[in-house]
Amino acid sequence: MALKGNLRDFSVTQLLNLINLARKTGTLTLEGPNEAAWVSFREGKLIFAQLGNEDGTLTGILLKSGKITAKQAQLIKSHAGEKSDQELGLMLINAGYLNQHDILANIRQYILDIVYRLFTWIEGYFRFDADVLPPDDRITIRLDLENVIMEGSRRIREWEQLQEEIPNLDMALNFVDRPGANIRDVNLNVQEWKVVSYINPKNTIRQIAKTNRMNDLEIRRIVYGLLQAGLVEVVRPVGMPLPPQARQLPPVNKEQQASLVNRLINRIRSL
Amino acid sequence: MQTVKMVVTGPFNAGKTAFIQAISEIDVVSTERKISSEAERVKETTTVAMDFGRITVDDDLVLYLFGTPGQKRFDFMWEILSEGMLGFVVIVDSARPETFREAKGILQTFRAYAPTPYVVAANKQDRDDAWTVEDLRIALKLDRKIKMLPCVASDRESVKKVLLELLYSILEEMKEK
Numbered sequence A: 001m002a003l004k005g006n007l008r009d010f011s012v013t014q015l016l017n018l019i020n021l022a023r024k025t026g027t028l029t030l031e032g033p034n035e036a037a038w039v040s041f042r043e044g045k046l047i048f049a050q051l052g053n054e055d056g057t058l059t060g061i062l063l064k065s066g067k068i069t070a071k072q073a074q075l076i077k078s079h080a081g082e083k084s085d086q087e088l089g090l091m092l093i094n095a096g097y098l099n100q101h102d103i104l105a106n107i108r109q110y111i112l113d114i115v116y117r118l119f120t121w122i123e124g125y126f127r128f129d130a131d132v133l134p135p136d137d138r139i140t141i142r143l144d145l146e147n148v149i150m151e152g153s154r155r156i157r158e159w160e161q162l163q164e165e166i167p168n169l170d171m172a173l174n175f176v177d178r179p180g181a182n183i184r185d186v187n188l189n190v191q192e193w194k195v196v197s198y199i200n201p202k203n204t205i206r207q208i209a210k211t212n213r214m215n216d217l218e219i220r221r222i223v224y225g226l227l228q229a230g231l232v233e234v235v236r237p238v239g240m241p242l243p244p245q246a247r248q249l250p251p252v253n254k255e256q257q258a259s260l261v262n263r264l265i266n267r268i269r270s271l
Numbered sequence B: 001m002q003t004v005k006m007v008v009t010g011p012f013n014a015g016k017t018a019f020i021q022a023i024s025e026i027d028v029v030s031t032e033r034k035i036s037s038e039a040e041r042v043k044e045t046t047t048v049a050m051d052f053g054r055i056t057v058d059d060d061l062v063l064y065l066f067g068t069p070g071q072k073r074f075d076f077m078w079e080i081l082s083e084g085m086l087g088f089v090v091i092v093d094s095a096r097p098e099t100f101r102e103a104k105g106i107l108q109t110f111r112a113y114a115p116t117p118y119v120v121a122a123n124k125q126d127r128d129d130a131w132t133v134e135d136l137r138i139a140l141k142l143d144r145k146i147k148m149l150p151c152v153a154s155d156r157e158s159v160k161k162v163l164l165e166l167l168y169s170i171l172e173e174m175k176e177k
């Protein structure tokens, strides 16, 4: 019987639990609002994942993790385009570029990143096709789902919390103008620097994320840290129109305005 | 006849409707609805569109109080509500720390959309497990400059105090300009 339905009724966490407990073999297809993903399992273990049309080949994975440069990736593609990932992996090991452990660790990280992201998909459809497995030319791994589910649940909580604290990515950021709050005195990592260099009331958080190729969770995490440290504040982006009559008190005259507020004050006092 | 508006906002179940109800001269034209989502069923009804209260000042001035709906999926209403307001009150349920984060997010959004004065009401101070105003200030990371007031929404005097403090801030801001 086909296992299919709506993620609203049966969440990713529940699906992985089911696959784990029933020790299923096959591929889970998820169709989210923006893209699709495929996750494969063998006897209840996670073995493979593919997100949208992302390049999930070994070359693509190594490029993404920074193990090889774009130029090297191109070179590999033109020279070894026909080779399977297994053959390519062996080639890289023999050439002394990487060892087996590196390769597997990178693939594992890549697959986990995809699966963790899927936990945040609350809208969409799923289908499980038993016995459908990834293409033969891909390297698969073998991971216990219990750990994945634990970590995924932890991350979805984090995701929800960040979502609450930074609800709107169409806002901009500005450095706080406060003595002692100097961004130059703070130790930032590479990712944080990338974000910081675009902070400016003209850029929305979403634009900064897009420029740095970060997903919503990644950008929120960094912005959250900067907010917590009191280094930046959320501001309305320059150019975003104010709601039509915002700030506009009916009487334009200053004395009239003050008198209006005083009338309100007196009235409320008298209640 | 002139009308002015103040907005009462805050997380789900913070006490926004109760706050407006305590001071409005008309019954809050509330748009309450039975709660459907299991997760949010800590109470029977929630405000689905907006609360609407009124205080007549004199023959030609009326103050309207608008309460934002509490559940997240209605956040599209906020922008509409913030148009042309004098200021806003952020109500926080002092006894439910799990809502502080959201309160902070709401505050941020509102402040960016509507750069008007605001105050924060630390509501439900009558409950044993309520956080003190000082602790709440730290939890919400609010600057000393921002007024935070203890509040019990069902008590009219306490609601009056919050609105008055907001009006004082509005007056001060006018003088600065």
Ligand SMILES: Nc1nc2c(ncn2[C@@H]2O[C@H](COP(=O)(O)OP(=O)(O)OP(=O)(O)O)[C@@H](O)[C@H]2O)c(=O)[nH]1
Residues within 6 Å of the ligand: B010, B011, B012, B013, B014, B015, B016, B017, B018, B019, B043, B045, B046, B047, B048, B068, B069, B070, B071, B123, B124, B125, B126, B127, B151, B152, B153, B154
């Ligand atoms: N003890 C105590 N209970 C309060 C206080 N203010 C509100 N409540 C109660 O808290 C619950 C929520 O109050 P509401 O006024 O409906 O809250 P709301 O913010 O309008 O809720 P939504 O519209 O659903 O977001 C109700 O049961 C109120 O009676 C208070 O100051 N003290």
Ligand SMILES: [Mg+2]
Residues within 6 Å of the ligand: B016, B017, B018, B046, B047, B051, B067, B069, B070
């Ligand atoms: Mg309400």
